[in-house]
Amino acid sequence: MEWLTFALLALVATMVVFVPGAALAYGLGLRRMLLWAFAPAAGVGALAVTATALGLVGVAWSPLTAVAGAALLAIAAWVIALVLKAPDRTPAVRARRWVIPAMIVGALAGAVRMAMIIGEPDNVSQTNDATFHLNALRYIADTSSASSLDVLGTTGSSGFYPAAWHAVASLTMQLTGADVATAANATSLAIAGPIWTVSLAGLVWATTHSGRVTAVAALLAPTLFAFPFHMLDFGVLYPHALALAILPGVVAVLVGSGGGTPEGQGSRSGALRAALRTTLVSLVGLAALGLSQPSALLVWVLAAVAWGLVRICAPWGTLPTRQRLWRAIACAALVAGAGVVWLAMVAISSDNLWPAVRNLPDAAARMLVNGSVGAGPSIVLSVFAIIGFVIALRIARLRWLALFGVALALLVVVAQSVQNDTVRMLLSPWYADPRRFTAMMPLVVIPFAAIGVVALMRWERWRNARAGVLAGLAIVLLVYVETVAWAVINPIEHRYGETEVSYLSADERALLDDLDQFVEPDARIIGNPSAGAAFGYGLSGADVVPRTWAMPGGNDFRVLADELVDLNTDADVCPAVRALGV
Secondary structure, three states, X not given: OHHHHHHHHHHHHHHHHHHHHHHHHHHOOOOHHHHHHHHHHHHHHHHHHHHHHHHHHOOOOOHHHHHHHHHHHHHHXXXXXXXXXXXXXXXOOEOHHHHHHHHHHHHHHHHXXXXXXXXXXXXXXXXXXXXHHHHHHHHHHHHOOOOOOOHHHHHOOOOXXXXXXXXXXXXXXXXXXXXXXXXXXXXXXXHHHHHHHHHHHHHHHHHHOEHHHHHHHHHHOOOOOOOOOOOOOOOOOHHHHHHHHXXXXXXXXXXXXXXXXXXXXXXXXXXXHHHHHHHHHHHHHHHHHHHHOOHHHHHHHHHHHHHHHHHHHOOHHHOOHHXXXXXXXXXXXXXXXXXXXXXXXXXXXOOOOOOOOOOHHHHHHHHHOOOOOOOOOOHHHHHHHHHHHHHHHHOHHHHHHHHHHHHHHHHXXXXXXXXXXXXXXXXXXXXXXXXXXXOOOHHHHHHHHHHHHHHHHOOOOOOOHHHHHHHHHHHHHHHHHHHHHHHHHOOOOOOEOOOXXXXXXXXXXXXXXXXXXXXXXXXXXXXXXHHOHHHHHHHHOOEEEOOOOOOOOXXXXXXXXXXXXXXXXXXXXXXXXHHHOO
């Protein structure tokens, strides 16, 4: 019954994203697979924008106000789309009947794998960042504001913090009555399962125009540990995971915007209206990325530049010299614009950077076999991904994906192996963290592998189509078997539940869960974050400080951290207690 309830909570978290997202995507004029691909990004964007707007006008964040805000955005989008009257250019796709069953299987497999990592529905991610995120959910419940301009109030600070994940998880809490840890875990299941699978399948659909390739990609979506599972285990990086999970859908809208109409056909006004709608939809998607984790905007920029360069240069061999010159200028301007955006992000990013972790040959080898994180490499998947990459280089429609893949692979290798301070500063939007870069590779590895598998399915030597389908399913099954085999042979320790080095023991967790029963209602409690006290506010609702793993500023806390044990003999202790109000 506990797991059945947890599954229902994950379903609620999924609906929290998909229902407003589908309404907004429909209002924007998207149809068929592009609608569902973009729905996660649209839902996240609608909720995050609504939460921030409600915070500015002082209206409480609740399921009712969230629905009202999302509905207003959907109506506004519908009106704009109606005025534009943009033609539907959703690409026609072959073998569509395979896609929905495959997405259901992929989504369920992703959610089940994430549930196995979590262990128990109410387990706490015993990581540094989890203290802030769980405390922020409690803060949202106490203040009725999930605004990206308010959530830093959790730690007594102010300013902007991307709170899209917190908006989704807090609504899940309110709708179900779940505690902060269970609501966070249910949201993780939604991200690792349906949000990632549907979003990625939409990108493959828009790029390849093949239902078979899309179906295989959906089935393979949960097979790489690097994403989404590592981001929801290590860290724990909830906002980063949400941003990367919705990113493929935002790219899909750009790539699929003109897929159904060959270049040069249709009226000029129709093409302009379609371009305006694509721009509007992309802006909604970029808002969702920015309010989830701004660094994901740069990944979108890389994809957009790769797509733009290929489209601009595609007919290069048939163009006269003057047009080649203008297109070369356009390519240079596109790259320069991306460089300006990148440097602007670097300028506002932290200079607290992670070091390189491997030498260059080791980093490159691990990248090729997808073995940088997790229990072991994914050899079968990697072989077909390399095949798919070669195919993508040879097909004009897929060439942008190959270029995007090369860019991501270079970033991964550089982040893992280059220690030069200037280079690492250029990677500061991700704290130069090799793990965050590794998490980007499934964005291209899964589509490449799906292309490779379908190429095998279409091999000329198969006697009939059924034999090809069976061969493809056998390869997918082999990938799953290899994933499970590595988990059995070389099990890795996940960051949920009690271990010898975890923040919370069972006794400490029990105390914090019931802490509000043992202290006065308005009392402030001070404790050692490393002994789990940083989770106290989120788990109990009592005013426990500090609320992160970091040492608070000021001398008073430092006095208590070092000298509380000497309160009978140290004259500084009692004034520090009074100053902090604990």
